[in-house]
Amino acid sequence: MRIVDTSCLYRTKPMYVEDQNDFVNGACELETSLEPLALLDRLQGIEQRLGRVKKINKGPRNIDLDIIGYQGQTIREERLIVPHALLHERAFVLRPLCDLQHGRSWVVPTSQRSASDHLNDLNEDMQSMTVLGSEGASLAALDPKRRTLLMSILNVTPDSFSDEGRNFTKSFDRLQQIVTSHIAAGADIIDIGGQSSRPNAADISADEEIERVLPAIEAVKALPEAKDIVISVDTYRATVAEAAVNAGAHIVNDISAGLLDDAMLSTVARLGCTYAMMHMRGTPATMSSKENCTYPSDVTHVVADELEDRLNAALDAGIRRWRLILDPGIGFAKDLSGNLALLRRLGELRQDTRFHGMPWLVGSSKKKFIGTVTGVTDASDRNWGTAATVTAAIAGGADIVRVHDVEPMLSVVKMADAIYRA
Incomplete structure (x- = not known):
């Protein structure tokens, strides 16, 4: 069989x-x-x-x-x-x-x-269920009263666009302090990344990425207050994903949906973990090119078609549909109008019968297009613009929002949920 x-x-x-x-x-x-x-x-x-x-x-x-x-x-x-x-x-x-x-x-x-x-x-x-962790945590994407989950970004890199390497440390105690602050601020999921995906970021080896990511996972696992926290690893490399899941990560969050590593989909299928798959074109170095940001027709329809291709590839590789999370890829191979259109029309993606019952992750936090609209050049000062995009995502039906600053965004999420999920 x-x-x-x-x-x-x-x-x-x-x-x-x-x-x-x-x-x-x-x-x-x-x-x-x-x-x-x-x-x-x-x-x-x-x-x-x-x-x-x-x-x-x-x-x-x-x-x-x-x-x-x-x-x-x-x-x-x-x-x-x-x-x-x-x-x-x-x-x-x-x-x-x-x-x-x-x-x-x-x-x-x-x-x-x-x-x-x-x-x-x-x-x-009936309510769909997407399994998040090993302790029974799940998403109910069809529940109109569901609570939006906060995915907190923990970039253990020296070149993160948003914090200029503030969390890049080899101190286990310092990592635990950082994780504790994320949990206290209201994080449901901690997304750990060891390779920057910003344009023109230095490309490190898989071994170096693993050396950055694993201590952060261990720091989360060692905290009693983190027992209900879902751990995600932000990587497009299969070897990093496997090392992270073996160390205790529950989700592999892949910006390329398997396009940047041919072994990724089969690895995730074998591991049996949850897989967040994002729409992107090209690589982090080429995704902002005119070619990759140009869509022959409506960007929302094209993103849906290209995501369906990756969804089918994931299913063909043996990843179960109840283990999949979709991400439209805000800020990745999209121009300003494309990013705004996807936020404005996220509800259309959710209602597409090809994706029925599947949850959506939206990561718009502090991205360049927010600075373009608001005129705020320093990414660390883009919380107000981020708040608007998070609200738009929740209005469109996002199940998870990925953010840098959890505490202020928790208030935004609570208010948006009260309006749109009542």
């Missing part, structure tokens, strides 16, 4: 037997040489290994693997009925099924209607 595609995960209330915990539902597309009953045997073997105990029909169980469809066939066996007779009323099956590339257009053989048509008949009420 080979997994070809996966859906988002969805939390749903139980049907039929309602006195039980919520369910988490998902779907996947498989390639297999197994015949239907042999496939059923394989799936039931997996259930047994995971400790499934079935006490009552449709009652509580820790795992339930069903065959939704098999090559468009209608199967009526004593042990196996495909498609299920109640498929048409089960949004918890149809919604994940419609996330799959081939699932949304799949024609249910018993009704000759598509899965998406059946789903449209139902009043679905």
